[in-house]
Amino acid sequence: xxxxxxxxxxxxxxxxxxxxxxxxxxxxxxxxxxxxxxxxxxxxxxxxxxxxxxxxxxxxxxxxxxxxxxxxxxxxxxxxxxxxxxxxxxxxxxxxxxxxxxxxxxxxxxxxxxxxxxxxxxxxxxxxxxxxxxxxxxxxxxxxxxxxxxxxxxxxxxxxxxxxxxxxxxxxxxxxxxxxxxxxxxxxxxxxxxxxxxxxxxxxxxxxxxxxxxxxxxxxxxxxxxxxxxxxxxxxxxxxxxxxxxxxxxxxxxxxxxxxxxxxxxxxxxxxxxxxxxxxxxxxxxxxxxxxxxxxxxxxxxxxxxxxxxxxxxxxxxxxxxxxx
Amino acid sequence: xxxxxxxxxxxxxxxxxxxxxxxxxxxxxxxxxxxxxxxxxxxxxxxxxxxxxxxxxxxxxxxxxxxxxxxxxxxxxxxxxxxxxxxxxxxxxxxxxxxxxxxxxxxxxxxxxxxxxxxxxxxxxxxxxxxxxxxxxxxxxxxxxxxxxxxxxxxxxxxxxxxxxxxxxxxxxxxxxxxxxxxxxxxxxxxxxxxxxxxxxxxxxxxxxxxxxxxxxxxxxxxxxxxxxxxxxxxxxxxxxxxxxxxxxxxxxxxxxxxxxxxxxxxxxxxxxxxxxxxxxxxxxxxxxxxxxxxxxxxxxxxxxxxxxxxxxxxxxxxxxxxxxxxxxxxxxxxxxxxxxxxxxxxxxxxxxxxxxxxxxxxxxxxxxxxxxxxxxxxxxxxxxxxxxxxxxxxx
Ligand SMILES: Cc1ncc(C[n+]2csc(CCOP(=O)(O)OP(=O)(O)O)c2C)c(N)n1
Ligand SMILES: [Mg+2]
Numbered sequence: 001x002x003x004x005x006x007x008x009x010x011x012x013x014x015x016x017x018x019x020x021x022x023x024x025x026x027x028x029x030x031x032x033x034x035x036x037x038x039x040x041x042x043x044x045x046x047x048x049x050x051x052x053x054x055x056x057x058x059x060x061x062x063x064x065x066x067x068x069x070x071x072x073x074x075x076x077x078x079x080x081x082x083x084x085x086x087x088x089x090x091x092x093x094x095x096x097x098x099x100x101x102x103x104x105x106x107x108x109x110x111x112x113x114x115x116x117x118x119x120x121x122x123x124x125x126x127x128x129x130x131x132x133x134x135x136x137x138x139x140x141x142x143x144x145x146x147x148x149x150x151x152x153x154x155x156x157x158x159x160x161x162x163x164x165x166x167x168x169x170x171x172x173x174x175x176x177x178x179x180x181x182x183x184x185x186x187x188x189x190x191x192x193x194x195x196x197x198x199x200x201x202x203x204x205x206x207x208x209x210x211x212x213x214x215x216x217x218x219x220x221x222x223x224x225x226x227x228x229x230x231x232x233x234x235x236x237x238x239x240x241x242x243x244x245x246x247x248x249x250x251x252x253x254x255x256x257x258x259x260x261x262x263x264x265x266x267x268x269x270x271x272x273x274x275x276x277x278x279x280x281x282x283x284x285x286x287x288x289x290x291x292x293x294x295x296x297x298x299x300x301x302x303x304x305x306x307x308x309x310x311x312x313x314x315x316x317x318x319x320x321x322x323x324x325x
Numbered sequence: 326x327x328x329x330x331x332x333x334x335x336x337x338x339x340x341x342x343x344x345x346x347x348x349x350x351x352x353x354x355x356x357x358x359x360x361x362x363x364x365x366x367x368x369x370x371x372x373x374x375x376x377x378x379x380x381x382x383x384x385x386x387x388x389x390x391x392x393x394x395x396x397x398x399x400x401x402x403x404x405x406x407x408x409x410x411x412x413x414x415x416x417x418x419x420x421x422x423x424x425x426x427x428x429x430x431x432x433x434x435x436x437x438x439x440x441x442x443x444x445x446x447x448x449x450x451x452x453x454x455x456x457x458x459x460x461x462x463x464x465x466x467x468x469x470x471x472x473x474x475x476x477x478x479x480x481x482x483x484x485x486x487x488x489x490x491x492x493x494x495x496x497x498x499x500x501x502x503x504x505x506x507x508x509x510x511x512x513x514x515x516x517x518x519x520x521x522x523x524x525x526x527x528x529x530x531x532x533x534x535x536x537x538x539x540x541x542x543x544x545x546x547x548x549x550x551x552x553x554x555x556x557x558x559x560x561x562x563x564x565x566x567x568x569x570x571x572x573x574x575x576x577x578x579x580x581x582x583x584x585x586x587x588x589x590x591x592x593x594x595x596x597x598x599x600x601x602x603x604x605x606x607x608x609x610x611x612x613x614x615x616x617x618x619x620x621x622x623x624x625x626x627x628x629x630x631x632x633x634x635x636x637x638x639x640x641x642x643x644x645x646x647x648x649x650x651x652x653x654x655x656x657x658x659x660x661x662x663x664x665x666x667x668x669x670x671x672x673x674x675x676x677x678x679x680x681x682x683x684x685x686x687x688x689x690x691x692x693x694x695x696x697x698x699x700x701x702x703x704x705x706x707x708x709x710x711x712x713x714x715x716x717x718x719x720x721x
Contacts, residue, residue, distance in 0.1 A: 034546035034619050055547045057516035058483065086482060089518060125403040127465045129481035267692065296696050298685050303454040303462030303675045307700060307714055313707050 004185045007178045009152035010040045010117070013159040014078065016189050018048050021076050023113075024163065026053040028063055028080030037082055038119060038178055060086055064093035064116070071111035071168070072101065078163060084120035084172060085129045091137070098168040099143030112166035117159070120148075121213050121263055122309060123176030127302035133264035133295070138170055139241045139273065145169040145194055146240040148212040152183045157192030158238065165194055174213035197244035199251065203233035206257035206322055208315070209248060209274065211237040214261045217293075220312035225319045232319065240270055248274070249281040256287035257322045261310050266294040288325035291318045345556045348563070352603065353583055354573040358631065360639020362578070369421070369582035373646050378440070379420050379577060380641055381655065383412045383634045386436045388659035389445075390608070393452060393466075396667065397612040402452055404466045408433045410575075410607030413633035414539050415509060416440050417580030418600070421588055427493055427506040428476045429486040432467055433539065433606075434509045441474040445662050449670030461684070462676040484510065484517030487536065491523045491597075494532035498595055505533040505591040507584075513544025515558045521565075527597035528566035535587045536562070536599045539574065541606040546619040562599030574602030575633040578640070605631070675713040678704070 004012065018024045026044055028036070032055040035042035044053040056063050060081055067077040081087045087094070094116070102110035122131040138144050145167050149155035155173070162169040174181075200215070201222065208218040215236055222232035233251050237243055252258050258278055260271040271292040278290060293310040301308050355366040362368060390407035397405045408415065411433065419428065419437035428437055435448070447459065451469050454462035460470060460478060470478025477493075480486065490508035497504050514520065515538060527534050538558045542549050549557070562569035568590055572583045580602060587598040605628035609616050616625075641647035682689055682697045689697070701718050708715035 029544070030546045032547075032551075037545060037613075055551045057552050058513040058544050058547070059516045059518060061518045062516070088482070089484075125465070127463065127468075130465070266696075296681065296700070297692055298681055299463070301463050301681055302465060304678065304681045304713065307678060307681060307704070307711055311710075313710055314703060317703060317706070 001184045002187055003182060004152045005179050006149070006152045006155050006173070006181045007038060007040050009156040009185050010159055010173065011042055011044075012185070013156040013163075014041060014044060015047070017076070017078065017160060017163045018044065018052060020189065023074070024052070024076035024078060025070060026078045026080070027056050027067075029058055029082045030055060031080050036080060038175065040117070040173075041080065060088075060090040061093060064090035064098070067114050067116070068093055068097050068101065068111050071113040072109055074113065076113040076163065077111075078115050078117065081116060081118040083130055084118040084134050085132045087116075087118055087134060094138070094144070094168075094170070095141050099141045101168075103143060110166070111168050114168040115163045116168070116170045118170065118172060119175035119178070120172045121174050121176055122300060122305060123213065125302065125305070126300075128299045131300040131305075133172075133262065135172055135240055136264055136268060136270045139270050143168070144241060146172070147194060147238065148172045148174070148240065149238070150174070150212055150215040150236050151177070151181050153185045154192060154236075154238065156185055157190050158194070160189065161191035161194050164191065169194070172212065176213045192238075195239045195242045195244060197238055197247040198236045199233065199247065200236050201232070201234040203231040203255065205231045205255055206259065206319055207233045207235060207248070207251045207255045208259050208261065208319070209235045209237055210261040211240065214263055214310065217310060217312045217315055218259075218261050221315035221319060224312065224316045228320075230319060230323055243274070245277055245281065249278060252278055252282045253285045256285050258286075258290045259293060259315065259318050259322060260290065261293045261315055263295050263310060265297045266292055267297050269294055288322045291322055293318045345560070348556070348560055350556060350559045350569070350571050352571045352573055353579045354576050355578040355582060356576045356636055356640055358636060360636055360643055362640075367582070369578055369585050371578070371581060373644075375420060376641060376644070376646060379416055379581075380637055380647065382416045382436055382440045383637065384652075384655055385439050385659050386412055386416070387634065388656060388663055389435070389439070389448060392660065392663050392667065394608070394612060401671065402466055405452070405612045406433055406467050406610070407608040408436055410628060410633070411539055411541055411604045412436050413577035413580050413637065414537075414574040414602040414604050417577040418507060418535075418537050418584040418602075421581050421584035422507060423504065425475050426504045426588070427497075429490045429493070429506060429508045430476065430479055431483070431486065431510045431514060431539075432479050432481070433511070435467065435469065437509070438469055438471065438474065438476050441471070441476060443469065443471060443474060443476075445666035446669065447471070449666045450673065453670040453673070454675065455670055455673035456676045456680075457670075457673050458676070461680045463680070483514040484519035486510070487514075487519050487523035488526060490534050490536070491527040491530070491532055494527070494534035494591075494597075495530050498532055503592060505535060505588055507535045507537055509537050509539060511544060512538060512540040512542075512549055512558055513547065513552055515561070516552060521561075524562060524565040524567060524597075524599065531595045532597055533591040533595055534597045535584065535591055536567070536597070537584070538599070538601045539604060540601055541604050543606050543610070543620070545610045545614060546616075548620070557601055557603075559599065559601040567597045567599045569599045569601070571601045571603065574604030575631050575636065577633055577637045604633075677717055678714040
């Protein structure tokens with residue numbers, strides 16, 4: 001075990017992935033010598049050489065097309081998009097290419113060796129273009145896997161699993177937690193399962209589900225609710241596609257209540273998918289409507305970021321509303 | 326015949342691969358380091374008033390960048406970007422335009438905006454994201470925009486302004502306006518697909534646009550030689566059918582002359598132009614960056630010696646249009662003015678809560694009205710948690 005922050009855990013996972021798989025390559029804007037603008041790829045070029053960890057020209061469309069080619073050839077491509085807000089020039093390569101490579105060729109070709117790492121979310125005074133949570137654009141795309149870790153130990157195990165999964169994976173990193181989240185991380189090579197949620201805390205009155213940095217908000221809200229004698233069950237979804245409906249449905253059948261929290265805007269956010277599926281699976285068990293506590297249906301702001309965020313207080317209010325329904 | 330491809334021109338009978346050696350692109354320079362023009366140099370159109378206005382903008386920008394970087398270090402603002410070392414490129418080129426020509430900037434062109442007359446108060450209101458910011462406190466510092474000054478609001482995603490510039494210029498031409506668009510971008514952004522789309526479309530549609538590349542050697546940590554393998558950005562203009570010119574970006578007279586002539590081509594002949602200004606980003610990429618991780622000081626010192634402000638000052642002094650005493654006095658005036666504006670802007674409150682919701686659309690649809698109402702009620706319940714807006718929600 002070592003104490004690491006989330007960035008160090010990611011760096012450690014990349015180091016292990018490259019050591020154990022000689023065909024693994026790490027590339028993107030500024031990831032080479034400099035080690036990335038957040039330093040997630042620090043020292044990888046020193047250790048593995050310029051042929052395996054390198055800067056690309058400044059073109060996300062190019063990076064993903066190039067990564068698809070590398071993966072199609074059979075090597076392991078770990079591409080960094082500097083901010084999730086800048087993934088959109090690569091949208092075509094991801095949505096029309098990475099996601100459909102296997103299906104359209106009748107499984108003759110695939111880009112299963114592709115992993116896209118990208119920092120997402122608010123909390124750094126980044127405004128419109130350094131704060132977005134664009135996961136729902138991609139959960140709407142069959143063929144992709146979507147993963148979001150909540151802390152260093154999870155980040156390492158989930159990233160290793162993503163890199164080794166034989167499907168293209170987008171790994172969204174909560175940049176607000178890069179240096180803020182510190183925890184014990186096993187030193188060895190380990191993987192955490194994709195597609196499986198984790199019950200972080202058991203409870204009996206209401207289920208709260210989130211992922212990534214928003215886990216903090218639901219944990220704080222649960223503490224507030226505890227003082228009112230409300231017992232919350234907390235679930236970290238971890239994978240958004242495919243997502244673990246069974247674990248969530250099992251919990252909701254027990255508690256009869258569900259609150260979904262995400263940072264992205266409400267309309268067509270991933271919360272809508274969860275709410276629809278859970279009411280299908282648990283209709284007769286529900287004691288109150290499923291509620292969503294989310295970002296506003298506006299671009300991500302700057303001066304009024306605090307007002308925008310689906311914080312613990314908004315979540316706590318939703319818990320009370322659900323309990324008093 | 327509609328097939329106009331040249332398939333029969335210059336036939337050879339053994340393979341000849343063409344490379345960069347076939348294309349020697351000259352660099353326009355007018356002023357020597359000592360501030361005197363080359364003897365055969367053809368000067369731009371420039372009187373004392375314009376020369377001093379350009380130089381005064383240099384001094385203002387130096388003072389602004391220095392002060393705001395210091396303010397970032399003091400924690401007064403969250404973020405800043407300087408254009409130190411590149412002042413001749415954006416200010417010299419904007420000085421060649423009409424005031425109502427459109428500017429589409431990347432983000433490191435505050436000098437162009439200052440030249441157009443953006444006031445210290447306007448700069449500060451944007452940087453401090455207060456309620457007087459024209460952008461309503463929504464974007465990070467340095468994302469300026471002014472409809473009045475024909476300066477399109479800056480957007481962080483790189484390269485997006487390039488094809489927009491082509492479209493904007495197309496619309497100017499369609500409406501027979503006697504104007505052009507100047508579109509600034511870095512040599513890094515020129516790797517984006519949007520760059521290629523923009524130049525190709527400008528060439529095909531023959532629109533009045535000047536693409537102005539600030540080739541400052543770096544895109545954050547990535548040096549130009551890891552950005553492209555060819556001879557810079559200029560040859561691409563030729564490939565797309567644009568008139569192309571490379572200029573010493575630290576020589577303001579050369580930049581001014583290049584852009585004056587580019588404007589003529591663009592406006593009078595609807596001939597799109599690419600200008601590549603060779604310069605150097607003397608400062609860090611932004612206040613979040615530390616260049617010591619990827620380049621050495623001696624390289625920076627070499628370029629510091631080629632300071633565009635210094636070179637132009639020497640010329641002004643040779644002309645008897647400026648003195649060292651004027652210089653000291655004016656620098657101090659700028660510093661004082663910026664300090665005063667900063668202290669004022671710091672005290673202006675944040676934008677009101679309604680500015681979170683307005684302008685998503687021209688009018689608030691039902692779902693935003695609902696979200697706004699719910700948020701107001703929530704803030705009333707927890708005023709301590711939302712101190713920027715709590716005091717005022719009752720007046721919304
Ligand atoms: C689409 C997109 N990708 C990445 C970024 C992050 N980014 C901001 S500035 C920058 C470097 C730009 O370099 P260049 O175009 O040369 O301009 P300079 O900073 O040198 O003025 C990068 C990679 C971005 N803003 N937009
Ligand atoms: Mg550059």
